[in-house]
Amino acid sequence: MTPDLDGRTALVTGSARGIGRGFLLSCARAGADVAVHYDTSEAAATATAAEARELGVSATTVQADVTDADAVDHLFDTVESELDTVDVLVNNVGAFAPSHWQELSVDRWREVVATNVDATYLCCRRAVPAMRETGWGRIVNVGYAGSEKGLINPKNAPYFIAKTGVLMFTRMLAADTTDDGITVNAVSPYVVDTSDAFPDDAPRGRWASVDDLVAVLEFFLSAAASYVSGENVEVDGGYLPEKV
Numbered sequence: 001m002t003p004d005l006d007g008r009t010a011l012v013t014g015s016a017r018g019i020g021r022g023f024l025l026s027c028a029r030a031g032a033d034v035a036v037h038y039d040t041s042e043a044a045a046t047a048t049a050a051e052a053r054e055l056g057v058s059a060t061t062v063q064a065d066v067t068d069a070d071a072v073d074h075l076f077d078t079v080e081s082e083l084d085t086v087d088v089l090v091n092n093v094g095a096f097a098p099s100h101w102q103e104l105s106v107d108r109w110r111e112v113v114a115t116n117v118d119a120t121y122l123c124c125r126r127a128v129p130a131m132r133e134t135g136w137g138r139i140v141n142v143g144y145a146g147s148e149k150g151l152i153n154p155k156n157a158p159y160f161i162a163k164t165g166v167l168m169f170t171r172m173l174a175a176d177t178t179d180d181g182i183t184v185n186a187v188s189p190y191v192v193d194t195s196d197a198f199p200d201d202a203p204r205g206r207w208a209s210v211d212d213l214v215a216v217l218e219f220f221l222s223a224a225a226s227y228v229s230g231e232n233v234e235v236d237g238g239y240l241p242e243k244v
Contacts (some may be wrong), residue, residue, distance in 0.1 A: 203237030
């Protein structure tokens with residue numbers, strides 16, 4: 001299932017560290033030139049780009065607030081200027097707010113929704129026209145396992161709502177690009193071992209690793225998945241959320 005991305009350009013949002021870094025280095029190992037996007041983690045982005053170059057590909061770093069349309073245009077303009085048209089887009093950015101919905105400020109609520117839903121929309125809005133023109137594109141959005149299973153919880157409410165929106169947008173965009181050589185899919189973890197906080201019980205005795213998520217990404221980017229679009233793979237160890 002190893003993808004062949006020679007001659008392709010990949011942009012992974014939020015790829016300076018964590019899950020995004022794993023996704024980006026996977027694309028680099030597959031032969032893609034890569035753009036390391038970051039908002040505030042400049043040093044980590046520089047280090048990740050250096051790791052990618054060691055794999056024999058070109059890499060650049062770009063700072064942008066992906067909730068802002070003008071900043072997203074600047075992001076894509078820079079990648080196109082320094083590398084090439086974006087063939088692979090991974091929408092990884094998404095804030096998390098583990099608080100009861102009534103305890104959140106309005107600004108924090110909006111930040112969570114914007115970084116998950118708006119950022120995905122704005123990046124796809126910019127990427128899809130060029131993918132349609134070239135007749136090839138791969139988009140992978142990062143969701144959340146509870147979205148597919150209908151998780152309803154007063155804690156993290158804007159995150160659950162936003163990730164459900166990401167899943168709906170993924171399937172809408174897949175349906176809208178059926179004749180364009182583009183696939184649009186989602187990978188949805190429960191809790192990843194890079195997290196800052198963990199629930200009490202881990203399914204199967206452990207949390208998901210970045211490699212678990214990378215394996216799904218690599219399938220979606222491979223030739224084996226050229227007829228797979230609008231799908232969501234939950235990487236959650238069989239987690240079954242409670243509805244409250």
